[in-house]
Amino acid sequence: MNKRMTLKVLAGFVLVLGTGAALAADPIRIGSVLSVTGPAAFLGDPELKTLQMVVERINKSGGVLGRQLELVHYDDATDAAKANGFGKRLIESDKVDILVGGTTTGSTMSMVPLAEKAGIPFVSLAGGVPIIEPVKKWVFKTPHTDRMAAEKVFEDMKKKGISKVGLLSETSGFGASGKKETEAVAGKYGITLVANETYGPKDSDMTAQLTKIKGAPGIQALFVFGLGQGPAIVTKNVAQLGITLPHYESHGVASDEFLKLAGKASEGVRMPSPALLVADKLAASDPIKKVVVAYAKDYKDRYKDDASTFGGYAHDGLMLAVDAIKRAGTTDKEKVREALEATKGFAATTGVYSMSATDHMGLDLSAFRMLEAKNGDWVFAK
Amino acid sequence: MLSEFLQFLFSGVTVGATYALAALGFTLIYNASHVINFAQGEFIMLGGMLTVAGVSAGLPLPVAIALAIAAAAVVGMLVVRFAIQPAKGADVVSLIIITIGVSLVVRGLTQISLGKGTHSFPAFSGSEPLHVLGATLLPQSLWVLGVTAAVVALLGWFFSRTLTGKAILATAYNRLAAQLVGISTNKVLFLSFALSAALGALGGVLVTPITMTSADVGIMLGLKGFVAAVLGGLGNGLGAVVGGLLVGVAEAMAAGYISSAYKDAVPFVMILFLLFFLPRGLFGARVTERV
Amino acid sequence: MRRSRYPGLLALSLFLALLPLALPNAYTYDVVVRILINAILVMGLNLLVGFAGQISLGHAGFVGMGAYSTAVLTTHANWHPLPAMAAGAALAGFLALMVARPIFRLKGQYLTMATLGLGIIIAIVIGNESAWTGGPDGMPVSSLSLVGFELSGEKRWYGFMAVLLVFSLWSCQNLMDSPFGRAVRALHGSEVASQVVGVNVGRYKVAVFVLTAMLASVMGSLTAHYVGFLTPGVAGFFHSIELVTMVVVGGMASLYGSIVGAALLTMLPQLLATLEGWETVAFGAILVFTMIFMPRGLVPTLAARFGRTR
Numbered sequence: 001m002n003k004r005m006t007l008k009v010l011a012g013f014v015l016v017l018g019t020g021a022a023l024a025a026d027p028i029r030i031g032s033v034l035s036v037t038g039p040a041a042f043l044g045d046p047e048l049k050t051l052q053m054v055v056e057r058i059n060k061s062g063g064v065l066g067r068q069l070e071l072v073h074y075d076d077a078t079d080a081a082k083a084n085g086f087g088k089r090l091i092e093s094d095k096v097d098i099l100v101g102g103t104t105t106g107s108t109m110s111m112v113p114l115a116e117k118a119g120i121p122f123v124s125l126a127g128g129v130p131i132i133e134p135v136k137k138w139v140f141k142t143p144h145t146d147r148m149a150a151e152k153v154f155e156d157m158k159k160k161g162i163s164k165v166g167l168l169s170e171t172s173g174f175g176a177s178g179k180k181e182t183e184a185v186a187g188k189y190g191i192t193l194v195a196n197e198t199y200g201p202k203d204s205d206m207t208a209q210l211t212k213i214k215g216a217p218g219i220q221a222l223f224v225f226g227l228g229q230g231p232a233i234v235t236k237n238v239a240q241l242g243i244t245l246p247h248y249e250s251h252g253v254a255s256d257e258f259l260k261l262a263g264k265a266s267e268g269v270r271m272p273s274p275a276l277l278v279a280d281k282l283a284a285s286d287p288i289k290k291v292v293v294a295y296a297k298d299y300k301d302r303y304k305d306d307a308s309t310f311g312g313y314a315h316d317g318l319m320l321a322v323d324a325i326k327r328a329g330t331t332d333k334e335k336v337r338e339a340l341e342a343t344k345g346f347a348a349t350t351g352v353y354s355m356s357a358t359d360h361m362g363l364d365l366s367a368f369r370m371l372e373a374k375n376g377d378w379v380f381a382k
Numbered sequence: 383m384l385s386e387f388l389q390f391l392f393s394g395v396t397v398g399a400t401y402a403l404a405a406l407g408f409t410l411i412y413n414a415s416h417v418i419n420f421a422q423g424e425f426i427m428l429g430g431m432l433t434v435a436g437v438s439a440g441l442p443l444p445v446a447i448a449l450a451i452a453a454a455a456v457v458g459m460l461v462v463r464f465a466i467q468p469a470k471g472a473d474v475v476s477l478i479i480i481t482i483g484v485s486l487v488v489r490g491l492t493q494i495s496l497g498k499g500t501h502s503f504p505a506f507s508g509s510e511p512l513h514v515l516g517a518t519l520l521p522q523s524l525w526v527l528g529v530t531a532a533v534v535a536l537l538g539w540f541f542s543r544t545l546t547g548k549a550i551l552a553t554a555y556n557r558l559a560a561q562l563v564g565i566s567t568n569k570v571l572f573l574s575f576a577l578s579a580a581l582g583a584l585g586g587v588l589v590t591p592i593t594m595t596s597a598d599v600g601i602m603l604g605l606k607g608f609v610a611a612v613l614g615g616l617g618n619g620l621g622a623v624v625g626g627l628l629v630g631v632a633e634a635m636a637a638g639y640i641s642s643a644y645k646d647a648v649p650f651v652m653i654l655f656l657l658f659f660l661p662r663g664l665f666g667a668r669v670t671e672r673v
Numbered sequence: 674m675r676r677s678r679y680p681g682l683l684a685l686s687l688f689l690a691l692l693p694l695a696l697p698n699a700y701t702y703d704v705v706v707r708i709l710i711n712a713i714l715v716m717g718l719n720l721l722v723g724f725a726g727q728i729s730l731g732h733a734g735f736v737g738m739g740a741y742s743t744a745v746l747t748t749h750a751n752w753h754p755l756p757a758m759a760a761g762a763a764l765a766g767f768l769a770l771m772v773a774r775p776i777f778r779l780k781g782q783y784l785t786m787a788t789l790g791l792g793i794i795i796a797i798v799i800g801n802e803s804a805w806t807g808g809p810d811g812m813p814v815s816s817l818s819l820v821g822f823e824l825s826g827e828k829r830w831y832g833f834m835a836v837l838l839v840f841s842l843w844s845c846q847n848l849m850d851s852p853f854g855r856a857v858r859a860l861h862g863s864e865v866a867s868q869v870v871g872v873n874v875g876r877y878k879v880a881v882f883v884l885t886a887m888l889a890s891v892m893g894s895l896t897a898h899y900v901g902f903l904t905p906g907v908a909g910f911f912h913s914i915e916l917v918t919m920v921v922v923g924g925m926a927s928l929y930g931s932i933v934g935a936a937l938l939t940m941l942p943q944l945l946a947t948l949e950g951w952e953t954v955a956f957g958a959i960l961v962f963t964m965i966f967m968p969r970g971l972v973p974t975l976a977a978r979f980g981r982t983r
Contacts, residue, residue, distance in 0.1 A: 045499075089700045199637075208389070209638075494950055612786040653786060
């Protein structure tokens with residue numbers, strides 16, 4: 001065994017590692033860890049595209065505080081443990097000024113201790129309640145929580161006199177967290193879960209679970225908590241089995257892609273969603289109309305693909321960060337954090353954000369709209 | 383309840399047929415080269431994704447399907463040429479790593495060129511479900527089952543009646559002896575990869591209207607196909623089909639009657655118990671190994 | 674055996690002692706600590722795969738057992754990390770003991786399948802029992818304190834792991850040169866031949882399997898405490914593959930190879946992370962090329978090329 005060779009090889013790699021560090025710090029560096037591949041790519045991919053697009057647009061119009069923005073991003077492949085490693089890299093090696101990212105609740109939570117310890121503002125794009133409860137000094141988030149999604153759905157069910165619900169959730173982080181929150185708030189709305197089944201994110205047929213749910217005693221509605229193609233297959237299976245129960249989805253399907261994939265079977269599906277999907281149908285007086293319409297158009301022009309609400313979260317996260325930096329007049333981390341916390345009435349694609357020392361999300365249920373699929377399009381549910 | 387049981391059975395058989403096609407591909411390649419091809423799932427993915435790409439480029443569906451299957455077969459041969467042949471003599475673990483490397487390359491390139499989104503195309507003969515004794519079945523499921531059956535029959539004929547098929551079989555039994563009687567084991571290698579890739583792609587095409595497709599569907603399908611192939615006793619075509627159907631049905635029954643959360647563990651528990659009692663799978667050869 | 678092993682150990686110690694001079698920030702320390710953890714893990718796996726010649730595609734399952742044992746016991750039952758770690762190792766060892774006999778009756782691809790299945794089952798259990806494990810989103814883990822000394826921060830961990838690596842290497846070398854080790858190596862050559870000369874094949878396979886499982890479990894526990902955050906991916910199929918790849922890329926039955934393999938494959942994703950979507954392709958291509966051009970692994974191949982014997 002030749003040790004000298006080994007040493008040289010090792011030393012070479014150490015050098016390569018070292019050079020990535022600390023170059024000139026003139027631009028404002030935005031650090032981002034997103035799940036661009038893996039099960040949450042459905043969220044992470046539009047998020048990254050959005051960040052790249054918005055950064056480009058801001059730079060073209062002169063940047064922020066006269067400085068250009070620079071996006072440093074890594075893909076955690078939907079593994080929270082990897083996000084932790086990349087989080088360290090962004091903070092310690094890339095020396096970013098602010099973190100915008102964390103596609104999943106797991107990825108976010110794995111980076112929270114890093115941001116708290118380093119004292120760096122962190123705007124998460126994930127839905128989990130633990131991110132903001134209890135409030136963490138440096139951590140903010142843009143999407144509604146999955147608890148709010150469940151509450152919005154239950155509110156609508158209550159209005160229709162539904163009390164016995166079958167839950168079908170995905171075993172992904174998104175679905176598992178949704179399941180937990182759904183179970184937690186069901187009682188508050190007088191809802192009983194008469195069936196509680198799960199499916200895997202890569203499953204290709206859910207008729208077995210649905211058959212079981214269909215047979216649950218007294219069932220009045222179906223609630224599916226999942227992301228991307230899973231709920232689309234569920235929706236097709238529902239049609240195949242001839243289930244006519246009211247069918248609710250979570251905000252995890254809030255995209256036009258869902259309608260395309262599920263086809264005719266999607267007719268009548270209801271879900272809580274940010275207004276992005278119905279941007280053109282918003283009243284002209286709606287404070288977020290202008291932002292939403294502009295974002296949807298930019299995205300479509302740039303990527304020849306429909307914007308999704310997940311990209312919207314990224315848009316809002318970055319714009320909140322930029323707004324805070326502008327108001328702080330500096331990238332000093334404590335000042336930016338204070339400015340973020342003082343955000344008031346900031347209109348973005350998801351809603352109007354008003355943060356406080358006790359609320360690091362700044363959205364209420366009103367920003368969630370109940371939508372219904374009609375003739376291959378999303379419309380406001382009645 | 384009969385209708386419930388039937389529904390679980392239909393669900394299982396539909397999914398199982400996909401696993402069966404994947405397992406057949408595993409078996410073909412294993413027989414010809416003793417390579418456990420962890421890239422098998424990617425061929426299935428290519429079938430679905432390339433057809434989607436063809437259709438969205440304006441080709442009629444049958445043309446897109448034919449092109450996708452042909453392209454997958456070409457990819458299969460490229461894999462032999464650039465990854466399997468140069469590694470001649472490598473041991474089992476190295477070959478496993480090579481096929482995993484290949485699957486990463488294929489998946490990565492697909493993500494870059496065709497995107498990460500999920501796609502589908504319409505079912506071949508409509509999506510109006512058929513009703514059987516209170517359970518429902520999609521016409522597309524019949525397509526999957528029918529074509530799988532046809533493929534098995536064709537392969538049976540191919541291996542027992544044609545010279546090429548016999549050459550592949552001979553290579554599987556004894557590579558050296560096959561070479562000695564003048565069989566080009568190289569050609570056999572290419573042929574079996576191409577065939578197995580085409581089969582995988584065909585499977586991918588058939589199930590896409592039911593299960594949809596995206597650049598990363600291959601991972602899970604490949605693994606389940608491997609389980610099915612081993613369950614049936616690696617190297618046995620009929621065993622692979624039975625193994626695939628068994629895995630699919632077991633999963634559906636588990637989801638229906640036991641726990642949908644643990645249904646993914648069922649095939650693996652099954653295979654562990656089976657191997658503990660029948661170390662060579664259901665249909666494996668009962669031969670003693672020479673040393 | 675053939676040559677004294679002390680020059681090698683000394684060189685490694687010296688290298689590890691000087692390495693901090695080349696580490697500019699906490700991130701680089703972090704990468705190196707992960708390398709050290711993986712290196713020990715891979716050395717252990719190499720005893721099984723490289724020396725004894727038994728494939729395992731489920732090794733991450735044991736890593737996951739150790740990681741989650743300490744995480745769950747310290748979080749939910751307020752255990753001290755050390756007994757929790759021991760409990761994890763005992764659990765992993767026990768499971769390995771239970772399945773070892775039937776598993777090692779299997780050969781080749783059937784053995785591959787069985788170990789793969791075992792690992793995946795463990796990963797599925799971890800992913801599903803979210804009340805304990807936090808499910809797919811993962812769970813935070815407290816830091817490790819050893820007799821009043823808080824092991825936190827990358828630098829302290831670096832020191833700790835560096836010492837542990839040298840110690841592990843020394844132990845593994847001793848073990849493989851002992852009569853036990855020679856018997857284990859004999860398995861790789863020919864099981865029948867070993868049997869003929871009186872080696873109890875079954876017993877040695879079981880012993881190596883249990884030993885590596887326990888080592889994997891302990892390293893899993895350490896990973897959990899070091900990173901401070903755990904996801905089911907630690908027990909997953911891809912992690913198993915990663916570990917075996919480290920063994921093979923570094924060199925089967927080469928302990929130094931394990932260190933090199935761990936170093937390369939831990940750094941590679943970091944180096945590729947800026948490739949904008951080409952990471953997967955590059956990683957896959959590198960795996961294929963390494964296996965084609967250095968089928969015996971880096972260290973043995975290079976050693977042979979530079980005219981030295983192992």
